[in-house]
Amino acid sequence: MIENEVKKKEKKNENLLIDLCECFVFLCATNLSILLSICLPCLLKAASKKDETEEAQKEVEMALLALSNIKYYFIERELYLKEITEIIEHHQKHRNLTHLAYQSAWKFLNYQFFVDNSLEDTVANELHFVGEAARELEELTRNVDWNRKKGEEGGKETKEEFILIRWVETIAIYFLRCKLENEEFIGLLSSIVQVYRAAKDNHSVISNLCISSLRNAAERRVVRIEDLFKGGAVEAVLEEIQRQTLNEGRTNECFKFFMNVSRKLKEKNKDEREEEERKATKRKIFEKMEEEGYEDIIISFHETLKIFNRRYYYGLSLKISDYFVNV
Structure with missing residues (x-):
C-alpha cells in the first residue's frame, strides 16, 4: 500500500501515506530496510509541522512516537539528523511539543547515538541532552500521582508514568555510550535519584530502571566518582541493597554499581588537587557505607555471587574485596 501510494503521479494522499508509514514502523521496526527511505522522510516531515492546534500536535506526537520505535538500526545521518535536530531545537525555544512527543524525539536520536558514537557532540553539547533530561524528569516526577493504588485505572500506567519510564530508559541508553565529560551529570543523577525515591x-x-541507569552511569569512566556521590547515586543504591523486597535482578545491578x-x-x-578531592570523597563514601552496615550486607551475599554471574551472564567479580572501599 505504501509503495502504491508513492507511485501515484496525481492525487497522492499525504495523510494516508503518513498513517501507513506509522503503522509499518510500529509493526516492522526490526525489518525497516525495505521501506526506510520512504518512511523516514515522510515521518520527519509530519513531525516538523509547527501548527500548534490540538489536532496537529497529536499528528506530530504520533509521527515522533513512530520514529522512536526505530531501535539499534544504523541510518545514514543525511536521512534524519538535520530534521530531528531542528525539531528538538525548535521545542527548546518555543515549548511547542507535548511531553511524549519531545521524549520520543530524544529517544529516536539516542537510539542512533547507540549505533553511532560520533553523534555524542550533537546530543550532549549542541542539544544539551543531560540538562534537558534532568529538567523533564523533575517536571514529570511532580506530575505523577505516586500515591495512586496499584489497582486503580485498571492497573495500567498513567500517561505521565509511561513517559517517565521512556525517559529513564533513554537516559540508561545514553549512559551506556557517553564518552564526553559533562558538568550537568550531577544534576541528572540527582533527578534519577529523586525519581527512584518517589x-x-x-x-x-x-x-x-532508575537503579539500572545509575549502574550504567557508574560503569562509565567519564562519570566521576564525585558526580555519583554528589548526585546521591551512592546513597540511593545503598538504600536499595538494604530493602527486604530486593530481587535477584536488582541485587545484581547493585553489585555492579558498587564494584564500579x-x-x-x-x-x-x-593532579595533586584532584587526588586530594578523590581521597576526601573516598573517606565520605567509606563513612557512609560504614554507617549503613554495607560490608555485612555484601558479605551476606558472598555465596550467591557465582549464581548471579551465571544467571546474568557476566560482569560481577567473585572477589568480595572488589566491592569494599578501604581508606
Whole structure:
C-alpha cells in the first residue's frame, strides 16, 4: 500500500501515506530496510509541522512516537539528523511539543547515538541532552500521582508514568555510550535519584530502571566518582541493597554499581588537587557505607555471587574485596 501510494503521479494522499508509514514502523521496526527511505522522510516531515492546534500536535506526537520505535538500526545521518535536530531545537525555544512527543524525539536520536558514537557532540553539547533530561524528569516526577493504588485505572500506567519510564530508559541508553565529560551529570543523577525515591515503594518498573541507569552511569569512566556521590547515586543504591523486597535482578545491578564505585576509588589522579578531592570523597563514601552496615550486607551475599554471574551472564567479580572501599 505504501509503495502504491508513492507511485501515484496525481492525487497522492499525504495523510494516508503518513498513517501507513506509522503503522509499518510500529509493526516492522526490526525489518525497516525495505521501506526506510520512504518512511523516514515522510515521518520527519509530519513531525516538523509547527501548527500548534490540538489536532496537529497529536499528528506530530504520533509521527515522533513512530520514529522512536526505530531501535539499534544504523541510518545514514543525511536521512534524519538535520530534521530531528531542528525539531528538538525548535521545542527548546518555543515549548511547542507535548511531553511524549519531545521524549520520543530524544529517544529516536539516542537510539542512533547507540549505533553511532560520533553523534555524542550533537546530543550532549549542541542539544544539551543531560540538562534537558534532568529538567523533564523533575517536571514529570511532580506530575505523577505516586500515591495512586496499584489497582486503580485498571492497573495500567498513567500517561505521565509511561513517559517517565521512556525517559529513564533513554537516559540508561545514553549512559551506556557517553564518552564526553559533562558538568550537568550531577544534576541528572540527582533527578534519577529523586525519581527512584518517589517510585521505590509503589512502582517497581520505574525504580528498577532508575537503579539500572545509575549502574550504567557508574560503569562509565567519564562519570566521576564525585558526580555519583554528589548526585546521591551512592546513597540511593545503598538504600536499595538494604530493602527486604530486593530481587535477584536488582541485587545484581547493585553489585555492579558498587564494584564500579570501588574501581573508580582505586584510580589515583596525577593532579595533586584532584587526588586530594578523590581521597576526601573516598573517606565520605567509606563513612557512609560504614554507617549503613554495607560490608555485612555484601558479605551476606558472598555465596550467591557465582549464581548471579551465571544467571546474568557476566560482569560481577567473585572477589568480595572488589566491592569494599578501604581508606
